[in-house]
Amino acid sequence: MRISARADYAVRAALELAAAGEDTSLKAEAIAEAQGIPHKFLEGILGDLRRGGLVVSQRGGKGGYRLARPADSIPIADVIRVADGPLVSVRGVRPPDLSYIGPAQSLLPLWIAVRANVRKILGEVTLAHVAAAKLPDDVLSLADDPEAWTNP
Amino acid sequence: MRISARADYAVRAALELAAAGEDTSLKAEAIAEAQGIPHKFLEGILGDLRRGGLVVSQRGGKGGYRLARPADSIPIADVIRVADGPLVSVRGVRPPDLSYIGPAQSLLPLWIAVRANVRKILGEVTLAHVAAAKLPDDVLSLADDPEAWTNP
DNA sequence: GGGAATCCTAGTGAATTGGTAGGGAACCAT
DNA sequence: ATGGTTCCCTACCAATTCACTAGGATTCCC
Numbered sequence: 001m002r003i004s005a006r007a008d009y010a011v012r013a014a015l016e017l018a019a020a021g022e023d024t025s026l027k028a029e030a031i032a033e034a035q036g037i038p039h040k041f042l043e044g045i046l047g048d049l050r051r052g053g054l055v056v057s058q059r060g061g062k063g064g065y066r067l068a069r070p071a072d073s074i075p076i077a078d079v080i081r082v083a084d085g086p087l088v089s090v091r092g093v094r095p096p097d098l099s100y101i102g103p104a105q106s107l108l109p110l111w112i113a114v115r116a117n118v119r120k121i122l123g124e125v126t127l128a129h130v131a132a133a134k135l136p137d138d139v140l141s142l143a144d145d146p147e148a149w150t151n152p
Numbered sequence: 153m154r155i156s157a158r159a160d161y162a163v164r165a166a167l168e169l170a171a172a173g174e175d176t177s178l179k180a181e182a183i184a185e186a187q188g189i190p191h192k193f194l195e196g197i198l199g200d201l202r203r204g205g206l207v208v209s210q211r212g213g214k215g216g217y218r219l220a221r222p223a224d225s226i227p228i229a230d231v232i233r234v235a236d237g238p239l240v241s242v243r244g245v246r247p248p249d250l251s252y253i254g255p256a257q258s259l260l261p262l263w264i265a266v267r268a269n270v271r272k273i274l275g276e277v278t279l280a281h282v283a284a285a286k287l288p289d290d291v292l293s294l295a296d297d298p299e300a301w302t303n304p
Numbered sequence: 305g306g307g308a309a310t311c312c313t314a315g316t317g318a319a320t321t322g323g324t325a326g327g328g329a330a331c332c333a334t
Numbered sequence: 335a336t337g338g339t340t341c342c343c344t345a346c347c348a349a350t351t352c353a354c355t356a357g358g359a360t361t362c363c364c
Binding site for chain 3: 156157158190192193196210211212213214215244
């Protein structure tokens with residue numbers, strides 16, 4: 001289960017905008033430098049976020065990007081979907097569109113369960129949560145287990 | 153969050169072996185046909201499973217592949233790791249090796265929480281569970297929610 | 305108008321993913 | 335021991351992703 005560079009970069013860029021405040025706009029170059037993201041690559045991602053309605057842009061001398069809505073109304077899941085497509089996919093198709101035969105039939109509900117769990121977390125946590133370093137309690141309790149930080 | 157074709161194919165192949173029984177061996181071609189997997193591609197995956205100690209192989213006329221251990225002792229997570237590397241990764245690196253700065257710092261515990269949740273499910277469910285279509289209750293209850301089957 | 309920034313298109317190269325091809329090596333039965 | 339069967343290995347191909355570059359058009363503020 002791989003989270004792509006696009007998704008990671010998109011969330012980090014959105015977090016910079018969240019930290020700046022809803023009515024402060026940042027230039028793509030400033031975000032790129034702050035987060036160590038290739039700046040032209042980031043421009044393409046910010047374009048996706050704009051077309052997805054999550055940020056608004058302004059050209060010209062005092063231009064830049066800012067969030068289109070309050071940071072506490074934007075779940076991480078929304079940012080990932082807009083920048084990178086479906087939250088969870090198997091071979092590029094989303095779980096309900098899969099079809100398995102024989103002894104693999106119960107794989108479908110298994111993937112669905114995994115997706116439900118991922119949705120629960122990424123749909124609950126907002127940009128405001130992460131930017132303020134105040135994750136919800138149920139998420140924090142998952143990350144608090146030292147076991148969760150060990151390798152395999 | 154994408155589950156690769158390799159991972160999906162590997163699990164499905166292992167499920168065919170689990171359904172066949174621990175001491176019946178199946179030919180790669182038979183598995184490929186049963187699950188609709190490109191057979192030469194599958195051969196490579198089965199080689200990984202063999203090198204990972206999950207299956208044993210036999211060449212020659214009555215050859216094929218069979219599970220190296222009982223199906224109820226092989227979690228799905230093991231199959232995915234052996235065939236496809238780390239269970240969850242961000243941009244190809246596993247969460248504990250990431251480092252974030254500024255307002256993105258709390259992304260790390262967030263990914264850790266997501267990974268912990270995925271591990272919990274895929275580490276608990278075994279090949280025997282899926283092959284017998286008898287998922288554990290906690291997994292089943294996640295998949296039972298009709299909400300979990302809807303698009304975004 | 306001029307400068308500054310976004311926006312759009314397009315192209316390049318490396319790495320990964322998904323898939324194919326051919327042949328060598330081992331095994332079993334006759 | 336020979337032949338057929340099957341695994342096993344290496345190499346190759348195509349598409350996609352990632353990272354980066356270039357150039358120009360558009361829009362905005364001063």
